[in-house]
Amino acid sequence: MRAVSANRAKRRRTKSGASVILICFLAVGLGIVAYFAFQYYLLMGGSSELRNAVDAGAINVSKRVFQLRVPAKGEFSDCADTSGRIGLSNVNRVWGKAYLINANMEEMQRDGLAKPEAGSNADMAYQQAQNINDMIAGKLKSKHLLDKYFNQVANSRQASMLGADATVNTEENGMWATAMVDRGAESNLKVSQPQLPKGARLNRVKGAAAGYTPVTANNKVFCFVPFKQGEMPHLISDFYFDKNRGDTNPVPNAPNPLPNAFKESGAVNTTNVALSAAASAVANPGQTYDLAMPHCFVSLIFTNRARWFVEKKQITDTEYGTVPEVQWGVKRIPLGPPCGGKLDGYGKLGNEYTRGSIWAVINSIPGDHTPALAPMLQRIREIDPRYSMNKLVALLRNAPFQPGASRYFIYPEYRTQDLTDPQIKIAPDTGGLPPWLNPNTLLDGMETNVFQEPVSVDDPNSNFQVITEGKYSNGKHEARNSGSIKWTPGTGFGGCLGSLRLARQTDLYFSGDQ
Amino acid sequence: MKKKICGTRKSKGQSLVETMTAFFILLPIGLAGLDIATLVSATQQNEGLAETASRSASFGVDQKSAQLRAEEAVEGFQTGVIVKSVAVDKLNFDLGKGTVSVTTVAEVKLPVPFPFFNEVTCRATSLQPIVSTRADR
Numbered sequence: 211m212r213a214v215s216a217n218r219a220k221r222r223r224t225k226s227g228a229s230v231i232l233i234c235f236l237a238v239g240l241g242i243v244a245y246f247a248f249q250y251y252l253l254m255g256g257s258s259e260l261r262n263a264v265d266a267g268a269i270n271v272s273k274r275v276f277q278l279r280v281p282a283k284g285e286f287s288d289c290a291d292t293s294g295r296i297g298l299s300n301v302n303r304v305w306g307k308a309y310l311i312n313a314n315m316e317e318m319q320r321d322g323l324a325k326p327e328a329g330s331n332a333d334m335a336y337q338q339a340q341n342i343n344d345m346i347a348g349k350l351k352s353k354h355l356l357d358k359y360f361n362q363v364a365n366s367r368q369a370s371m372l373g374a375d376a377t378v379n380t381e382e383n384g385m386w387a388t389a390m391v392d393r394g395a396e397s398n399l400k401v402s403q404p405q406l407p408k409g410a411r412l413n414r415v416k417g418a419a420a421g422y423t424p425v426t427a428n429n430k431v432f433c434f435v436p437f438k439q440g441e442m443p444h445l446i447s448d449f450y451f452d453k454n455r456g457d458t459n460p461v462p463n464a465p466n467p468l469p470n471a472f473k474e475s476g477a478v479n480t481t482n483v484a485l486s487a488a489a490s491a492v493a494n495p496g497q498t499y500d501l502a503m504p505h506c507f508v509s510l511i512f513t514n515r516a517r518w519f520v521e522k523k524q525i526t527d528t529e530y531g532t533v534p535e536v537q538w539g540v541k542r543i544p545l546g547p548p549c550g551g552k553l554d555g556y557g558k559l560g561n562e563y564t565r566g567s568i569w570a571v572i573n574s575i576p577g578d579h580t581p582a583l584a585p586m587l588q589r590i591r592e593i594d595p596r597y598s599m600n601k602l603v604a605l606l607r608n609a610p611f612q613p614g615a616s617r618y619f620i621y622p623e624y625r626t627q628d629l630t631d632p633q634i635k636i637a638p639d640t641g642g643l644p645p646w647l648n649p650n651t652l653l654d655g656m657e658t659n660v661f662q663e664p665v666s667v668d669d670p671n672s673n674f675q676v677i678t679e680g681k682y683s684n685g686k687h688e689a690r691n692s693g694s695i696k697w698t699p700g701t702g703f704g705g706c707l708g709s710l711r712l713a714r715q716t717d718l719y720f721s722g723d724q
Numbered sequence: 725m726k727k728k729i730c731g732t733r734k735s736k737g738q739s740l741v742e743t744m745t746a747f748f749i750l751l752p753i754g755l756a757g758l759d760i761a762t763l764v765s766a767t768q769q770n771e772g773l774a775e776t777a778s779r780s781a782s783f784g785v786d787q788k789s790a791q792l793r794a795e796e797a798v799e800g801f802q803t804g805v806i807v808k809s810v811a812v813d814k815l816n817f818d819l820g821k822g823t824v825s826v827t828t829v830a831e832v833k834l835p836v837p838f839p840f841f842n843e844v845t846c847r848a849t850s851l852q853p854i855v856s857t858r859a860d861r
Binding site (some may be wrong): 229230233234236237241243248251255258259262266269270273274276277291292297298300337363366367399442443444495496497503626628630 | 735852857
């Protein structure tokens with residue numbers, strides 16, 4: 211009986227409800243899996259938010275980096291922006307001007323026309339440009355300065371999936387570096403070959419100086435920063451950035467070249483998680499400039515000399531001005547046989563300056579004077595690269611010759627404050643010149659002949675004579691008008707790029723010959 | 725001898741009950757999980773879209789061109805059964821701060837509709853620096 215009861219009791223313990231327990235365990239397990247899956251999603255999502263915030267911060271750095279500027283001083287104050295400062299966007303103007311000064315020096319040296327001060331002027335220009343470059347480099351390579359641009363945007367983007375208090379900030383000891391990317395690509399400095407002095411060669415890409423491609427002039431190295439045309443600041447791959455880092459792959463021979471790419475890293479630090487990410491971006495100012503020397507000028511000088519000959523023997527020489535005058539250059543000069551007696555002679559001088567325009571004055575002695583303007587035109591192109599011989603001739607043709615003025619300045623006028631739109635003008639040295647133009651700037655080059663005018667007899671100047679106490683009252687006489695055009699080059703340091711001198715000479719011959 | 729079985733219960737139908745109980749617990753959890761996974765995916769897609777739209781808008785030069793660019797970026801998004809529609813909800817082009825923020829909105833239809841919870845509107849905002857502005861001259 212007892213055994214039967216035990217068996218019955220055993221049968222009473224059924225398997226019902228066992229699966230419910232299993233289901234409960236499964237439900238709990240599923241819940242745990244779901245919880246971890248959700249946490250994983252938050253982590254991945256937060257990581258993505260962090261990466262996007264760092265990307266935006268890096269782009270903001272590459273965009274704002276152009277705000278880091280230094281005051282423009284000395285020789286390069288004319289290369290500054292509208293607030294008188296120089297930064298990464300316009301530093302190529304500084305290097306361009308320094309390059310032109312040194313290329314001019316090299317040309318003058320090759321031609322044997324460089325005074326000793328030309329060399330020291332070119333050295334000073336280079337040193338000043340290097341100083342400006344180094345000051346800008348100090349700012350661009352300052353993590354502290356660039357971090358504020360990073361945080362401007364990154365802080366505004368929260369990584370809310372990582373926590374309510376999760377904001378993105380720069381890492382104190384995180385990855386931060388600068389690089390020189392797009393080596394060999396175009397810079398933002400447009401260059402045209404005709405504006406370069408003889409013998410100068412600047413590597414050009416798409417009409418602009420090539421960036422991070424050092425070029426030498428006067429034994430000095432010049433390096434421009436590339437900014438691809440038509441591009442805006444944008445992200446680049448870390449691989450491309452690291453390949454062009456300034457510390458591991460420097461630009462050869464270039465002294466302290468400025469970087470154009472920046473790597474920033476940001477991090478999120480909360481009680482639950484610490485994550486970091488890095489991004490690299492390349493800067494681009496979206497502005498282009500012409501290679502130019504904005505506050506420079508050339509001068510045009512007229513000098514006149516008269517030589518007095520009696521019976522082919524030079525008696526004296528005098529100077530005359532740019533206003534017609536009569537000079538009695540020979541008085542009571544005894545004549546030899548057969549005429550004998552005494553000769554008084556005078557010359558009507560300065561008549562070449564009554565032609566109206568400066569161009570007419572230049573052409574008062576027949577001949578094509580255009581080739582003589584070539585060295586002056588090249589230097590004017592260093593101010594305005596688009597200037598042409600036609601424009602120069604038109605300028606001289608439309609400029610009235612002012613009686614009494616013997617020196618003229620060809621200089622640029624600007625409407626924009628950053629001096630990028632030169633309008634070439636000409637004016638005499640009698641006043642009204644721009645305040646930056648110092649008419650007493652000394653040229654650091656030596657004069658050379660560039661054009662010899664043919665002889666023109668009795669035109670525009672002539673002579674007359676009176677013979678007294680002689681066999682005849684008059685004799686053969688003539689005025690031989692000619693001249694030479696001389697060019698004195700300048701490096702441009704101090705402002706003067708050169709001077710063209712029209713040295714007129716009138717040889718007055720007197721005699722008793724019949 | 726008459727066998728008297730006292731206290732035994734019929735086991736017929738027990739498995740069915742247990743199965744039904746399982747369904748009532750596990751099935752809603754599973755379906756809710758599907759909805760959550762769909763929502764998560766849609767949210768991520770919307771955030772990515774906001775990022776793309778804001779990056780595109782950052783190349784604009786003014787509010788109008790930035791809006792056009794953002795809308796063009798959004799138009800390229802392939803909607804479907806789950807993400808029914810996407811649009812640019814708000815765009816703030818602030819030249820003073822130098823940033824543009826774009827908010828995109830996505831209408832998500834959950835695969836497993838629950839009472840009062842079968843469609844969800846997801847919003848995502850992204851902020852980018854405006855890169856079209858040139859450096860000062």
